[in-house]
Amino acid sequence: xxxxxxxxxxxxxxxxxxxxxxxxxxxxxxxxxxxxxxxxxxxxxxxxxxxxxxxxxxxxxxxxxxxxxxxxxxxxxxxxxxxxxxxxxxxxxxxxxxxxxxxxxxxxxxxxxxxxxxxxxxxxxxxxxxxxxx
Numbered sequence: 001x002x003x004x005x006x007x008x009x010x011x012x013x014x015x016x017x018x019x020x021x022x023x024x025x026x027x028x029x030x031x032x033x034x035x036x037x038x039x040x041x042x043x044x045x046x047x048x049x050x051x052x053x054x055x056x057x058x059x060x061x062x063x064x065x066x067x068x069x070x071x072x073x074x075x076x077x078x079x080x081x082x083x084x085x086x087x088x089x090x091x092x093x094x095x096x097x098x099x100x101x102x103x104x105x106x107x108x109x110x111x112x113x114x115x116x117x118x119x120x121x122x123x124x125x126x127x128x129x130x131x132x133x134x
Contacts, residue, residue, distance in 0.1 A: 012052055018110060
């Protein structure tokens with residue numbers, strides 16, 4: 001359950017060739033990490049599997065989900081002062097990535113594309129850069 005002013009999300013943080021898989025929802029002006037809010041009673045892994053199936057049209061493979069970090073920052077496009085907490089996981093999947101549901105586009109962005117991402121994603125990119133992953 002989200003605390004007042006806090007959006008609690010689970011996201012896929014997938015880095016390939018020093019770039020991060022990102023998604024853009026219809027009507028949004030920034031890139032986000034694929035994922036979303038958990039439904040009542042869901043674990044992080046259950047949320048990740050459901051959201052990735054809904055948004056990317058692929059199935060997360062059992063046994064490949066690995067927590068890589070939890071980040072907190074300003075929520076983009078929400079009431080001022082709203083924060084988002086994002087538990088980020090790496091995972092492998094089966095199937096062909098394609099945008100689905102609310103997702104309009106998928107891409108891989110590098111650190112030079114930082115300004116095109118939502119504020120919390122910018123913090124994540126900065127962390128990944130400090131670890132020399134992107």
